[in-house]
Amino acid sequence: MSDVVTAAVDALNARLDGTGFDGIAKFVIMDEGSIIIDNDGARASKDMAGDHEADVTLTADTDTFQQIIEGDLNPTTAFMSGRLKIDGDMGAAMRLGGVLS
Secondary structure, X not given: OOHXXXXXXXXXXXXXXXXXXXXOEEEEEOOOEEEEEEOOEEEEOOOOOOOOOOOEEEEXXXXXXXXXXXXXXXXXXXXXXXXXXXXXXXXXXXXXXXXXX
């Protein structure tokens, strides 16, 4: 597991504040790995391919993902500019966006 994924898991769990997420979301950080977020919080996933079914999958490069996590880039702006790709349930993506903003 990469240092980027480890740091992102810690940051996401801090933002979730022990409440988890209503649904299953997968973040794919290109060239680094992936993260699953669900009722149990955030955790590193084994691979980027398809190891876990998700309601929504969000894909970005490392720089974009770090900017979103650090609060320097709004997830909606990242999506609208093509830096963040979303596949699946847009309602789940919007709920997750509230956690990240």
